[in-house]
Amino acid sequence: MSAYLTPTLLLAVSALALGRHVDVYDALLEGGKRGLELVKTILPALVMLLTAVELLRASGAMEALTRLLAPAASWLGIPPETLSLVLIRPLSGSAALAVGADLMAVHGPDSLIGRTAAIMLGSTETTFYTISVYFAAAGVKRTRYAIPAALIADLAGFAAAAITARLLN
Amino acid sequence: MLALSLFCGLLTGSGDLGRAAMEGAGKAVSLCVSLTGSLCLWSGFAAVLERSGLQAGLARLLSPLLGRLYPTARRDEATMGALCGNVTANLLGLGSAATPLGVEAVRRMQALAGTDAATDEMCRLVVMNTASIQILPTTVAALRGSLGAAKPFDILPAVWVTSVLSVSAGLIAAGFLRHFWAGHPVKR
Numbered sequence: 582m583s584a585y586l587t588p589t590l591l592l593a594v595s596a597l598a599l600g601r602h603v604d605v606y607d608a609l610l611e612g613g614k615r616g617l618e619l620v621k622t623i624l625p626a627l628v629m630l631l632t633a634v635e636l637l638r639a640s641g642a643m644e645a646l647t648r649l650l651a652p653a654a655s656w657l658g659i660p661p662e663t664l665s666l667v668l669i670r671p672l673s674g675s676a677a678l679a680v681g682a683d684l685m686a687v688h689g690p691d692s693l694i695g696r697t698a699a700i701m702l703g704s705t706e707t708t709f710y711t712i713s714v715y716f717a718a719a720g721v722k723r724t725r726y727a728i729p730a731a732l733i734a735d736l737a738g739f740a741a742a743a744i745t746a747r748l749l750n
Numbered sequence: 751m752l753a754l755s756l757f758c759g760l761l762t763g764s765g766d767l768g769r770a771a772m773e774g775a776g777k778a779v780s781l782c783v784s785l786t787g788s789l790c791l792w793s794g795f796a797a798v799l800e801r802s803g804l805q806a807g808l809a810r811l812l813s814p815l816l817g818r819l820y821p822t823a824r825r826d827e828a829t830m831g832a833l834c835g836n837v838t839a840n841l842l843g844l845g846s847a848a849t850p851l852g853v854e855a856v857r858r859m860q861a862l863a864g865t866d867a868a869t870d871e872m873c874r875l876v877v878m879n880t881a882s883i884q885i886l887p888t889t890v891a892a893l894r895g896s897l898g899a900a901k902p903f904d905i906l907p908a909v910w911v912t913s914v915l916s917v918s919a920g921l922i923a924a925g926f927l928r929h930f931w932a933g934h935p936v937k938r
Contacts, residue, residue: 734920
């Protein structure tokens with residue numbers, strides 16, 4: 582069913598937009614340019630971060646860190662291999678994309694670890710970045726319980742991703 | 751990260767770090783090249799959603815539900831508009847549209863509350879944004895596709911369930927933690 586998802590969605594939305602007299606092709610091109618902008622902004626960051634990730638792995642640092650935190654992770658049901666992603670996700674979006682891509686490439690995008698990584702990436706956000714942008718822009722100084730509550734949401738998301746990756750196949 | 755790798759590399763004496771660095775940099779570029787096509791396609795799709803008014807329609811649909819979570823914001827039409835727009839943009843995966851709308855909503859809430867402390871509703875909005883609620887996680891699907899997944903979108907149900915669970919956990923945690931932080935800026 583999901584094989585037809587992309588063309589069906591594109592067709593349905595385009596037809597609806599045409600019915601409302603929107604220049605669909607023009608909108609697609611404009612959005613495409615935005616996509617290219619996005620690639621342009623993340624490329625330098627990805628180069629630096631994937632280099633760092635590769636170094637961490639080659640030097641054995643990743644392995645040491647994973648072994649250190651594995652008991653806590655397995656208590657929550659999170660596969661230890663995805664720990665690097667769990668740690669970086671709330672801090673940096675492009676770093677998380679780099680680590681997630683690396684996990685999917687090494688273990689295979691359809692493996693349990695690859696799927697868990699993808700679900701984690703798709704259902705969480707760059708928590709600290711978001712909080713600082715929102716509150717800084719509004720001039721809010723005391724954030725009260727926003728950070729702990731957001732981190733609890735993240736943790737629940739990571740643990741849930743490990744379960745849904747197994748169950749919803 | 752670099753210092754840590756160097757230290758561990760020396761400690762274990764394993765691997766050729768110079769080669770690893772070059773390899774990582776090369777991987778990043780090929781990843782970006784293979785991502786570009788589908789990212790452009792889905793950004794185009796997002797632009798069509800935006801222009802066709804589908805986004806605004808969904809925002810109207812959501813406003814009664816959101817009014818319950820944000821009783822103070824509901825009284826101010828502009829705040830509610832920005833808030834609904836923010837949630838809708840997040841649902842549709844329009845990250846670049848979601849942030850300015852969310853900031854606008856928080857700014858208006860702050861003006862209404864008149865303190866420099868986050869109100870309960872601001873915390874709720876931030877939690878909803880940091881927990882990410884996305885119907886079509888296109889970037890992740892593009893990533894899966896570029897790495898050769900059989901069906902890039904077959905993680906959708908899992909992403910939905912996970913998102914709902916994490917947002918609920920965040921909102922419940924917020925409702926609980928609220929009692930432990932002094933200085934309720936708004937009396938309700």
